[in-house]
Amino acid sequence: MTDSDVLNYVKATARLLEIPLDEARASAVALQLGRTLVMAGQLEAFSLPMHEEMSEIFCPAEFPAADPEPEAL
Amino acid sequence: MTPPASPAASPAAQLPATPRLASAIAAGDISAREALDACLQRIAASDLRVNAFTGHTFERARREADAVDAMRSAGAVLPPLAGVPYAVKNLFDVQGEVTLAGSKVNQKNAAASHDAFLVTQMQRAGAVLVGMLNMDEYAYGFTTENTHFGPTRNPHKLSCTAGGSSGGSGAAVAAGQVGVALASDTNGSIRVPSSFCGVWGLKPTFGRLSRRGSYPFVHSIDHLGPLADSVEGLALAYDALQSPDPIDPGCHAKRVQPINAVRSSGIKGLRIARLSGYFDAYSTPAAARASAQAAAALNATATTLWPDAALARAAAFITTASEGGRLHLADLRTQMQDFEPLSVDRFLAGALQPAAWYLRAQQFRRVYRERVLALFQDWDVLIAPATPLSAPEIGAQWLDINGEQYPCRPSIGLLTQPISYSGCPVVTAPMWPGSNGELPIGVQLIAAPWREDLAVRAAQVLQDSGVAHLKSVNL
Numbered sequence: 001m002t003d004s005d006v007l008n009y010v011k012a013t014a015r016l017l018e019i020p021l022d023e024a025r026a027s028a029v030a031l032q033l034g035r036t037l038v039m040a041g042q043l044e045a046f047s048l049p050m051h052e053e054m055s056e057i058f059c060p061a062e063f064p065a066a067d068p069e070p071e072a073l
Numbered sequence: 074m075t076p077p078a079s080p081a082a083s084p085a086a087q088l089p090a091t092p093r094l095a096s097a098i099a100a101g102d103i104s105a106r107e108a109l110d111a112c113l114q115r116i117a118a119s120d121l122r123v124n125a126f127t128g129h130t131f132e133r134a135r136r137e138a139d140a141v142d143a144m145r146s147a148g149a150v151l152p153p154l155a156g157v158p159y160a161v162k163n164l165f166d167v168q169g170e171v172t173l174a175g176s177k178v179n180q181k182n183a184a185a186s187h188d189a190f191l192v193t194q195m196q197r198a199g200a201v202l203v204g205m206l207n208m209d210e211y212a213y214g215f216t217t218e219n220t221h222f223g224p225t226r227n228p229h230k231l232s233c234t235a236g237g238s239s240g241g242s243g244a245a246v247a248a249g250q251v252g253v254a255l256a257s258d259t260n261g262s263i264r265v266p267s268s269f270c271g272v273w274g275l276k277p278t279f280g281r282l283s284r285r286g287s288y289p290f291v292h293s294i295d296h297l298g299p300l301a302d303s304v305e306g307l308a309l310a311y312d313a314l315q316s317p318d319p320i321d322p323g324c325h326a327k328r329v330q331p332i333n334a335v336r337s338s339g340i341k342g343l344r345i346a347r348l349s350g351y352f353d354a355y356s357t358p359a360a361a362r363a364s365a366q367a368a369a370a371l372n373a374t375a376t377t378l379w380p381d382a383a384l385a386r387a388a389a390f391i392t393t394a395s396e397g398g399r400l401h402l403a404d405l406r407t408q409m410q411d412f413e414p415l416s417v418d419r420f421l422a423g424a425l426q427p428a429a430w431y432l433r434a435q436q437f438r439r440v441y442r443e444r445v446l447a448l449f450q451d452w453d454v455l456i457a458p459a460t461p462l463s464a465p466e467i468g469a470q471w472l473d474i475n476g477e478q479y480p481c482r483p484s485i486g487l488l489t490q491p492i493s494y495s496g497c498p499v500v501t502a503p504m505w506p507g508s509n510g511e512l513p514i515g516v517q518l519i520a521a522p523w524r525e526d527l528a529v530r531a532a533q534v535l536q537d538s539g540v541a542h543l544k545s546v547n548l
Binding site for chain 2: 052
């Protein structure tokens, strides 16, 4: 995808979402989105099976049923 | 116990550190009102230069301090933070005050009708609220270069950033204005200012503390927590903040798990390693020295790799942009001109992001969680720098990390974002690697979810060994 493609995407989606962007602002936003595009490409290249579901309201781990035993500390 | 210096001795004298101050008030060596007066004098003497505060609650503070003194006069047992002055990032609701979240847009909003959940918890613990603190607009930044309220300056070098987005919180503690400050951390906003300002910070497990009554940024990553002048102060504040909250859907904790009582248990038997790989690649020599110093003090000779750190950072970046942009979409449509010029383009880019990117990031997050949990089968505490370097100059556009140039504002969080995306708790320890004019760099002490106790035990060892500590500032 070229810089011009990103700029055109920004202008089109901004119109769709009714966000008024002048030319200078659109270019600045495209610069930011271009950086994110690189990261999105990294994630896209990561192998994720189709059945992997999305994160729910994220919980890093189940809350422990009991406090740690002092002996285990 | 040595009595604290009389607050009247110097108009700008710093109060003793939080645990010593709380003990002095409990013992009657100093009244809560005297402590408050000293705190207010310190703020008055220093904040024109630091610009940590955006608002004050001095009348409320006097009422709260007087209530503590009345309790003591009546012979009541005082709560753990009785009379200790503190302040909050201005995204916490404070009754009667407009919750600015660092913005101009919010200034037209009605004042909060109730305190945020965590402010109520601090009040129950006897702490005295003195005001609200500066931040990056809507928490989207790492430098607290706020165009509406002015930049917060680093108390150790006023030309440098205090970090962000909770820069006011870090600077207020570093400047000795308050011993404890509350803040939020989505991608590093407690850990970065802790690192740059040389103070202690705790980003708890995601879902540990209620976020009710705080202004959101990214619902699926937002954490709240304290910064403090000592490990004891950090633990006292964190324990005071804990309480299950069934009304906050993001609060997963079912009961309180205090850490102050186990803080001094030492690290015998703990498996501690330093993170290498990604974390070495994005550490300047000074940051690497800080991490190595912490590892040495903790007898951590092994290194290990954090799983998928670069991908996690990318996913955190995308999640943040999408949720943050969507949150402010209505205002972006109608009053874009009132947004922070330094971050409005990122909010706009986030609002326009393809849904596929966001969904991919959330899908990745489940897999990532399992890999992180697997790592903690082998380790109890992991060490990594909190920031790639010490505080940059205010206005810096680029960071030089080992010869590579990175855009400054989004890149300061390179080492914090992978960790917060996992939800793991982190204590940030203030280290002084001795470069760049003695500016501090924080070190992250990372534990498995719900194991803040392990991180704070390591922190206590670092403090006791003398390698991690605050330094006084001349303001």
